[in-house]
Amino acid sequence: MTTEKPKSLADALRLFQLKVKAAPKSGFTKFPNPREYSKLEDVLQIVQYAHELGISHTQTGKYIITEQGDVIDLLITTLHFGNEKLESVDRLPPLPTGKNTSQEDGIRRTYLKKYALSAIYGIGSDDDDDANSLTPAPEKEKGTRSTPTKPKQKLAPVSEKAKTNPPITTDARNAIMDSLKKLNASNPDKAKEIGEAFKKEFNVPKVVGNITEARHGEFLALAISKVEESL
Secondary structure (H helix, E strand, O other): OOOOOOOOOHHHHHHHHHHOEOOOOOOEOOOOOOEEOHHHHHHHHOOOHHOOOOOOEEEEEEEEOOOOOOOEEEEEEEEOOOOOOEEEEEEEOOOOOOOHHHHHHHHHHHHHHHHHHHHOOOOOOOOOOHHHHHHOOOOOOHHHHHHOOOOOOOOOOHHHHHHHHOOOOOOHHHHHHHHHHHHHHHHHHHHHHHHHHHHHHHHHHHHHOOEEEHHHHHHHHHHHHHHHHHO
8 A cells, every 4th residue: 555646647557566566376277388377357456456546447349340341359448547548459369260259259358358457557467378278288198197286286197199299279270370460461570570489489490381389379379469469
């Protein structure tokens, strides 16, 4: 708590960021690697302190139809402080094909809402879990097993095959490629930057033809989402 009264939105954000550095992490995922992550409710919980400083926020949706007939789905996050406001417009990633549309729409909106709030409030909320929805866990190989006894304990497969990186699904690869193409059309410099980072990370000569594993899709999905939330 603070007794200092902010004089402007920028001042209120300064006081908020002095107090709050990151959101708690109540989520836990085992795939592809065991780790904790922040959920949307964790971010909503931590930004409650901003209300004491006079900041409130709204998150609304908006559609834009291009001349070509494409529908661009946007999330608009706005901070309010008296008569001042700070607005962030983020584009939702395209829906993957061949999946439950309603379910996937809920996932992508929750994912973007959390990152948009974290970005506009200037706090950390590391979360790779939502990218995992693009790369579902592979079916368990016959003859493999593991016996985790603690939440953070790494799984221990008993076969060499189970130790290898799981392959990416065709739907996930197509969704990633579609996102890269759209980013290249709107922001070629950032698309090139992501491509160079991918080649360096996985020691491959190019992106096309080398998105073969779940970790490749996760790397690209996270990189693209960070660019989109900054636009």
